[in-house]
């Protein structure tokens with residue numbers, strides 16, 4: 001086996017994906033955890049070792065100094081971090097403390113000897129840029145890029161570390177905010193509504209189709225941000241959610257690159273649009289050129305009678 005990567009995310013599922021990446025790359029995976037249950041889950045699902053920061057207050061960004069020291073202590077050649085708001089903050093600080101290069105939001109990463117080959121989207125998602133980063137390095141990876149690890153490894157130890165947090169941070173209060181929209185990250189099927197819908201009430205068609213399919217409803221940024229017909233946490237794209245369902249069915253979505261980059265890893269993309277030249281048809285596996293107001297009721301009937 002090659003060297004060691006330390007992995008961290010504040011999203012438990014994403015940590016397992018990062019462990020999966022290490023295993024696939026032939027690297028030892030040392031997972032960082034700030035929660036006992038996450039530490040146990042990592043140990044039970046493929047990490048070679050888990051460093052559990054028994055912080056009590058679960059404010060990972062207050063432990064960057066200790067994280068940097070742990071990475072050095074493990075002799076790691078990479079720190080792979082889930083690309084979330086908190087993960088990006090941790091990655092940037094640790095990269096600065098270690099004086100390692102940082103590659104953020106990579107869409108693909110392949111570990112070679114002494115370096116990482118990475119791909120990143122640039123120019124608003126219109127261009128894929130290939131780069132090499134010499135190890136040791138810090139990399140942030142969004143969800144859904146690697147298969148989550150699930151196989152336990154014999155002898156994975158959980159090492160509890162007690163460390164003093166950076167006194168400049170104080171957690172005052174946590175208030176749960178109820179999710180407004182669907183859980184797109186874990187959706188198996190998604191129906192995505194675009195500006196092809198003439199009015200908000202018509203979105204019922206998308207919800208009816210989703211109900212028959214057992215799908216969640218997403219939308220384009222224009223539907224969420226301009227029209228404000230659906231909450232902002234359900235729009236897909238470069239500045240919205242990245243999704244990877246088995247089925248991504250679009251209704252009246254033109255398929256601009258800023259939208260489609262968020263869904264291009266879907267298993268099957270099916271598009272309904274009146275304009276046969278809409279760019280969505282280049283991204284779709286199957287396309288229906290037609291008026292969604294006619295196509296959707298027909299689809300619902302067909303699915304109900306199937």
Ligand SMILES: Cc1cc2nc3c(=O)[nH]c(=O)nc-3n(C[C@H](O)[C@H](O)[C@H](O)COP(=O)(O)OP(=O)(O)OC[C@H]3O[C@@H](n4cnc5c(N)ncnc54)[C@H](O)[C@@H]3O)c2cc1C
Pocket residue numbers: 124193194195196197219220221222223235236237238239240241251252253254255256257258259262272273274275278290291292293
């Ligand atoms: C920096 C930047 C970041 C962005 N980030 C995102 C992002 O993250 N996500 C995102 O979604 N967008 C993003 N956008 C906006 C993006 O460029 C598009 O403007 C947006 O995705 C278009 O949304 P739409 O497809 O719903 O609307 P439109 O482009 O207006 O397309 C509507 C489609 O509906 C079709 N249509 C009309 N009537 C019917 C009908 N009756 N039946 C069937 N089809 C019909 C039309 O032919 C058309 O193809 C970003 C833009 C910029 C500049």
